Amino acid sequence: MIQIISVHFDHYIPNWRTQMEVLGHNVIVLVMEGKVRYEINGEEIVAERGDFLYIPKSTRRCGENLNGSPHQKYTLLFTIEPGMDTGIPFLDQGRFIQFRLANFQYAQRRFERLYEEMRGSKSFRFIICLGIVQELIGILSRELEKPEVTPIKMKYAQIVKHYLLEHYREPIEIEQLARLIHRSPNYTTALFKEVFGHSPIRYMHQLRVLEACNLLLHSDMTIAGISQYLGYYDTSYFFRVFKKYSAMSPSEFITRGSQSDLSQLFS
Template sequence: MFQIMSVHFDHFIPNWRTQMEAIGYNVLVLVREGKVKYEINGEEIVAERGDMLFIPKGTRRSGSNYLDSPHQKHTILFTLNTGLGTGIPFLDQGRFVKLRIAGFQYASHRCERLFEEMRGDKSFRSFICLGILQELFGMLAREMEKPELAPMKQSYAQIMRSYLLEHYREPVEIEQLARLIHRSPNYATALFKEVYGQSPIRYMHQLRVMEACNLLLHSDMTVTSIAQYLGYYDTSYFFRMFKKHSGMSPTDFIAQGSQADLSHLFS
């Protein structure tokens, strides 16, 4: 049904652009950082961090950095057998979609896994890659079924999320987040869950574990130093939180190295 042509990871490419053309394939995009500008069938579309786009075959499309500022995104090019229905409306209708993904961190790691698998030559690679692509479409389709949130709710949730992204290494209390939006702690927690599918504190721990994975693989810091750097002054607690969110201990993660299956993160 699906045939993946290629998977790309654009990492802050200066002067990035694609020419205007009617594309002969389908494209799935997940923006990781910054903003990217597309022209889709004559309409200007600006996508930013957390946005996922489906651009169907036959679309007249061009793309460039937004305001000449580089961005980071995953791009999946694939073909689809139009004679077989997928059961996913926007795929079957060949309809352009742009949507903010609540499970952004998990989707990002699935795209990373897909990118790694496509570059390798391990057995059953095609099955794994196809499964990841189908999961991403399922996530997008499920997101589209959710009732649209009021703009004010989206704004409040984004304020809290932005604070967590800036301060996740520091002690964070629900009361702090509630004060940012001038609402009660219970309201702040419920709203964050409604928008992002998890509590603010769980999200904070996920950010810490994601950074821990990066430091474990790409720095010479000890586990104890990483724990303290991320705000875990009890190393045993750091071990428990790391295993809870990644499915393995820091020691096991280091042993697996770049072969570690990060798809367990943020699930």
């Protein structure tokens, strides 16, 4: 049985430091921004944005801001019932892991929800939190089983992803993305899906819908205006896309507001 001890969000803490200690619990870390320096059983480890760390119980560990620059990260502390065989290799083996998640945004949103639930007072929150922790562990386990992506593939995929992040409101075609890396459209789509788990066009729609959610809650723009702003010139098509990725219409989302769980956008 997994027992959650606490969840922390370190938000650019000046002079952040943890003293050397032998851990009496397991730790999972997701670095959001900046870099963190750890000493793990005598070995120096530098973790940066997108890194997922598992630090097992009984590890000798200390940590600090790298070169004095603050960082942003989520940290989960938990224990496992002694002698329990979880069936999760990295948990049962009790070994340190540093891993770059392909689906970083989804893990980020799950940590955000976990952090919010742990600080809430709603009924059944501990059951919900345990489910999120189990999901995060499952995500890491599944990604560890994938064949390692070669550096050149990761480089090409990141080029395409960066372009999408910068231009997602504009009309985008696969042929256009393929020209960025001088490869065929089919290769570009397959490569992006291998690295990130979904196609470039799906990722573009995810980015648009996330921005739509933000505008629906925090602007006075109309639904039709948001549709146009995000590159959907047919409002009915925008409604269909929004419902596909959020499981509700824009109007329903406005009604539910910030209580909506949008983690499915990156599932």
